Amino acid sequence: MNKTNKDVIVVGFALFAMFFGAGNLIFPPFLGVISGESWITGFSGFVIADVGLALLAIIAAAKCGGDINKVLGRPGKNLSIVLGTAIMICLGPLLAIPRTAATTFEMGVAPLFSGVNPVLFSVIFFAITLILTIRPSKVVDIIGEFLTPALLIALAVLIIKGIISPLGAINPKPMIEHVFAEGVAQGYQTMDALGAVALSTVVITSLGNKGYTDAKEKVKLTIKSGVVAAIGLCFVYGGLTYLGATVSKIYGQDVAQTTLIVEMTASLLGKPGKIILSAIVGLACLTTAVGLTSATGQFFENLTKGKLKYEVVVIVVCIFSAIVSNFGVSTIIKFSAPILDMVYPVTIVLVIMTLFGNKIKNNNAFKGAAYMALIISILPFANKFGLDTSFLSKLPFAPLGFNWIVPVVIAGVIGNFIPSIDNNEIKDRIDRAN
Template structure:
């Protein structure tokens, strides 16, 4: 029992660190700033949209034995591969992994060391990432046992100082829809996508610890997810509160990165910049390690191990190294449309996977997924200046969930349309 509890804590700590990237460090303080005295209401919306969706994704991937393709399988083989590859490329070497290095450089290195060479830093960052990723069975233990405690200590020092010595008075909220804004900010973190990809890393680690029964793996994965959720709840709450304490000093035009840098410097002076650099570096490194390992495992399985895991993670690190030198803003700009495309259908399939044993008609999966994709395409068109009035008039559009009602309608239609093929549910039941 002691070994089981220790393993759950280590895996939970690792999940916390892999979720908590630099982007997660930026959103809560800004939310606290704009919501002021109503920061707790905004934080509630944030935690539901961020941690809530991530827990669902972790549970779904646990039920599927860590195989991302199984989460998507009942939507059709071709769509399953397309979505899986899009998620892994986007959350991997195209966006999230290079962004970890770029953010570490811009927030953790430049403020302290000034004109340090960006290329040299990228080489060092990804050399460390590759070194700690090359053995997938050790990834979770390395992060959970060593890196996460250091990250948590640095975060708690910052938050503790802000609670003991509040920086200023908390002003009334400057926005009307506080809860909705919290939901929107949490939705924008895209942690649910990360949860889908990181689930494979977690399941691999759990299996290597000797837990081979699927029921055990699902149980441990969910409990570890709760440990991670508790850590995220405390840290997000603390950071949101810190943001609210400077609501009389900054307005909504302040940059999110500039806000957290200013808060840290006001609390701790120049040493605060060093602490922030440590926090950012640890947060980004743990996320890079987890996502690199997840990408390697996915494409190794997809190729039936014809392409070795070690080869894939090496290529991912080299590609990410190159992309990271374009800078955070550029990376986000060219990747945003892809994220808009893949996120809604991913959430749909995660939720339906959890209900899989109750849905025996695969057309429910297929119709709802294509509906989510269709709305996503319309959203992308709107982002590029093509006016599509429909997308803004749909229910929940203000929250970024304008795809929900069309998905529900499509799933209802799919339920009544008889599938020509034998349901994959009948051929390959996903264990609860």
């Protein structure tokens, strides 16, 4: 195997592991339970909304050199900074990173070692994260060469055992009416497209450190690595969804997602299953924490043009995340999820438009689409102030969580017909007027 192909596989493995957090572990089995024999249909919807959007985000970010501000920049610099900062704070120390430690403790440590102090565990978890993150050039290699193979082996043991010895017969009837739509909705909830935009920065940096200096080559290799990660995610998601389908006659819609994966693992592998699950959760969360911590450090270093050093940012992120993680998974999600709900649609819109950026010449098309996505995402919170927003549930694609699509398309088309004047042209007009 030549060096380039090896690098693509290593980077692809790293991307897979950075995407595959504990949330990605618990969604597919539950989808399998409620889908029954239609689990492939549900799985298809999940893959489109999760892996599909994430792959598009990787391609868009790669075309922009891994710079989040360029992906978000066409609607204007101010919106780009606000959105980029909100995304990185949520993916960073406010939500995703502390959630990795909290989930590892609740699902991987507490069931095995009841006496472990959660504060002590968070300190140890983020000390390891910091050690693996402090040198950005080594992040992808550490994850891709060492941590991902261990994660894949642990997942393979669970999935293969479930295929060879199914836990039960698959329910012939799904528990829900719109299986594909439910798959899309659950895939959408993983919000991996946000992570893809951020993690592409880590990938681009790694490829540069490996000696790839040509911009087009780095884009090409980043996209290939994204495809490797996407293939791995599809196989794992498919296996986990099938495992859920095999217990669709045992559990109902009311089963807790974390409880489901714990009990499935125990039924398949007995007492060693707790150790296997602990390894899966720990590795999945650690690789995600490492990737997102590194991405956060690089983002704020670039945003401040080096005034905030990468090393300083990752140290602060690890300390802050260690503190927040002790509030527990449910509290973290409750506090931060609304912010993600607001920034996710506009990010998807800008990712997709970036893919066709060469064909969309008018920046007002980007502005119209972006601000409309933001408005539709913010409106649900207006209920608290007495504003009736029930019309949002009647918009096209609302059941799939995509009620913003049609308004965004309309706003983008309208914006495209409004002449765009750049700063240089404004300056020229002022000079001529004087």
